[in-house]
Amino acid sequence: MxxxxxxxxxxxxxxxxNGRPAxxxxxxxxxxxxxxxxxxxxxxxxxxxLRLLTAAIRPTRGxxxxxxxxxxxxxxxxxxxxxxxxxxxxxxxxLVPNIRVSQNxxxxxxxxxxxxxxxxxxxxxxxxxxxxxxxLLARVGIGDKLFQRTDxxxxxxxxRVAIARALFQEPxxxxxxxxxxxxxxARARDTVALLRDxxxxxxxxxxVSLHDLELAREFxxxxxxxxxxxxxxDRETSGIDAAEYRSLYRLDDRSPxxx
Amino acid sequence: xxxxxxxxxxxxxxxxxxxxxxxxxxFLVLDAPLRGLVPQRGGLSIVxxxxxxxxxxxxxxxxxxxxxxxxxxxxxxxxxxxxLVFAIxxxxxxxxxxxxxxxxxxxxxxxxxxxxxxxxATRALRRSVAPAIWSATRVVIVAMRSVHELLWAVIFLxxxxxxxxxxxxxxxxxxxxxxxxxxxxMMDEAPRDAALALRGAGAGPAQVxxxxxxxxxxxxxxxxxxxxxxxxxxxxxxxxxxGFPTLGYSISAAFENxxxxxVWTYLYALAALVLAIELWSSALRRRFVA
Numbered sequence: 001m002x003x004x005x006x007x008x009x010x011x012x013x014x015x016x017x018n019g020r021p022a023x024x025x026x027x028x029x030x031x032x033x034x035x036x037x038x039x040x041x042x043x044x045x046x047x048x049x050l051r052l053l054t055a056a057i058r059p060t061r062g063x064x065x066x067x068x069x070x071x072x073x074x075x076x077x078x079x080x081x082x083x084x085x086x087x088x089x090x091x092x093x094x095l096v097p098n099i100r101v102s103q104n105x106x107x108x109x110x111x112x113x114x115x116x117x118x119x120x121x122x123x124x125x126x127x128x129x130x131x132x133x134x135x136l137l138a139r140v141g142i143g144d145k146l147f148q149r150t151d152x153x154x155x156x157x158x159x160r161v162a163i164a165r166a167l168f169q170e171p172x173x174x175x176x177x178x179x180x181x182x183x184x185x186a187r188a189r190d191t192v193a194l195l196r197d198x199x200x201x202x203x204x205x206x207x208v209s210l211h212d213l214e215l216a217r218e219f220x221x222x223x224x225x226x227x228x229x230x231x232x233x234d235r236e237t238s239g240i241d242a243a244e245y246r247s248l249y250r251l252d253d254r255s256p257x258x259x
Numbered sequence: 260x261x262x263x264x265x266x267x268x269x270x271x272x273x274x275x276x277x278x279x280x281x282x283x284x285x286f287l288v289l290d291a292p293l294r295g296l297v298p299q300r301g302g303l304s305i306v307x308x309x310x311x312x313x314x315x316x317x318x319x320x321x322x323x324x325x326x327x328x329x330x331x332x333x334x335x336x337x338x339x340x341x342x343l344v345f346a347i348x349x350x351x352x353x354x355x356x357x358x359x360x361x362x363x364x365x366x367x368x369x370x371x372x373x374x375x376x377x378x379x380a381t382r383a384l385r386r387s388v389a390p391a392i393w394s395a396t397r398v399v400i401v402a403m404r405s406v407h408e409l410l411w412a413v414i415f416l417x418x419x420x421x422x423x424x425x426x427x428x429x430x431x432x433x434x435x436x437x438x439x440x441x442x443x444x445m446m447d448e449a450p451r452d453a454a455l456a457l458r459g460a461g462a463g464p465a466q467v468x469x470x471x472x473x474x475x476x477x478x479x480x481x482x483x484x485x486x487x488x489x490x491x492x493x494x495x496x497x498x499x500x501x502g503f504p505t506l507g508y509s510i511s512a513a514f515e516n517x518x519x520x521x522v523w524t525y526l527y528a529l530a531a532l533v534l535a536i537e538l539w540s541s542a543l544r545r546r547f548v549a
Contacts, residue, residue: 054459056455056459080463081459081461082461083458083459083460083461084460084461086459086460087460088456088459088460090456092452092453093452094452094453094455094456095453095456096453096470096471096474096475097475098474098475098477098478098547099474107457107460107462107470107471108460110457110460110461110462110463110466110467110470111461111463112461113466115463115465115469118466118469118470119469119470122470127402166460169460171294221438222503244522
């Protein structure tokens with residue numbers, strides 16, 4: 001799947017919040033079609049890194065490159081276009097609860113539509129759009145929920161709606177922030193497997209942050225370990241030894257809340 | 260373990276003391292209004308006569324009326340209908356105006372948080388123009404709200420006379436102001452997660468606002484508009500005391516003629532109207548919020 005082209009690149013990137021580095025001088029290359037898990041304790045900088053990749057936040061220092069273009073150099077229109085290529089499954093799912101599942105899924109395409117086009121897809125959706133949304137919902141396992149109100153669904157089902165919305169965007173990249181934090185352990189495996197499968201089927205680059213190390217090792221060929229805003233290791237999963245995993249979660253160091 | 264120098268009068272204590280002093284001052288300035296609550300001898304008999312009819316409202320007029328007048332029941336229903344029509348007309352002006360002003364007065368749109376970047380020029384423009392629009396709208400909203408609908412009615416009565424339009428606009432102006440204030444707060448307080456997610460997927464600011472943010476605020480805005488409709492029905496009834504043909508007109512006429520049975524009939528009619536709206540709105544709430 002790897003064709004060598006960089007999907008994302010961080011070059012000496014730092015993000016500083018209130019004087020404390022959330023991400024410190026980090027370098028990272030994710031190639032197109034790769035599947036990477038970001039692992040590490042909470043507060044390690046996983047979410048910050050993901051938010052950098054979507055240009056939701058700007059780096060304090062250094063550079064973020066998306067498909068070999070610096071995000072900072074893009075015009076607003078180019079940035080919007082770039083964002084339509086990035087599907088993001090948020091930790092809190094970020095769905096509108098009091099509208100239908102179909103409307104939430106169709107909202108994924110707003111970036112590629114005019115205001116009126118978006119309004120029409122909310123009120124009088126085109127048959128082709130609904131068919132595609134139905135197919136995606138079937139793919140993620142909730143094909144019968146198309147016209148239900150989103151807040152009538154369970155947490156696990158809503159997460160699948162969020163995944164379907166990201167896929168409806170037809171992105172080249174799928175990012176997911178702690179996708180298993182809102183589902184029970186039995187569902188967590190299914191969710192990670194689903195993200196891996198749909199990305200592989202569509203040739204998407206997949207970057208997922210996971211606090212569950214076992215799931216990360218089982219499903220991802222490459223792990224990036226973060227701790228206190230630094231990348232501690234970045235290697236093929238098979239080559240990472242137990243000592244390195246322990247170093248990620250060891251408690252003897254200063255607390256991440258810092259001095 | 261006791262702190263050595265505990266503050267004798269904390270901030271909260273000072274505020275409570277100030278409120279108590281203000282209340283005391285108010286009583287003194289108003290010349291002991293409690294004494295005024297003891298009814299005079301004649302007043303007591305009026306109160307007695309009035310409440311005597313509480314459970315026996317009039318079903319027919321208490322004195323003879325000119326031939327050809329509608330029956331009491333028909334007249335009550337007609338007054339109810341007119342009260343409702345005034346309120347509906349006022350709200351159909353107040354809700355759209357309140358929505359537009361509420362949007363202009365909210366920070367959700369002008370803060371640029373939903374716009375996501377933008378070029379340097381648009382950001383500079385937004386920084387300079389947005390606060391001006393935002394604060395001008397706030398001033399307009401306060402001006403509309405700070406004058407009560409009865410005072411607006413007095414002004415419009417003087418200007419236009421006893422026309423239906425004056426009553427409708429007198430209600431619509433302060434109601435639009437109140438709706439605008441509450442709507443803008445609801446838009447600002449609606450959860451932003453879905454809006455920011457749409458922004459992250461490349462949606463434009465108008466799309467983000469209308470389909471990511473607004474749907475989160477609409478149920479609350481609808482419920483509040485319904486509550487204000489209920490208030491508008493009462494305001495419309497009260498405007499009858501100025502001579503507009505609503506329930507208030509019937510109440511004041513009956514009261515002046517000492518027809519307390521009729522007064523109770525009209526009061527119950529007003530209560531029935533308000534209750535009906537309450538039942539309707541709670542039925543809608545069950546349907547949409549459940």
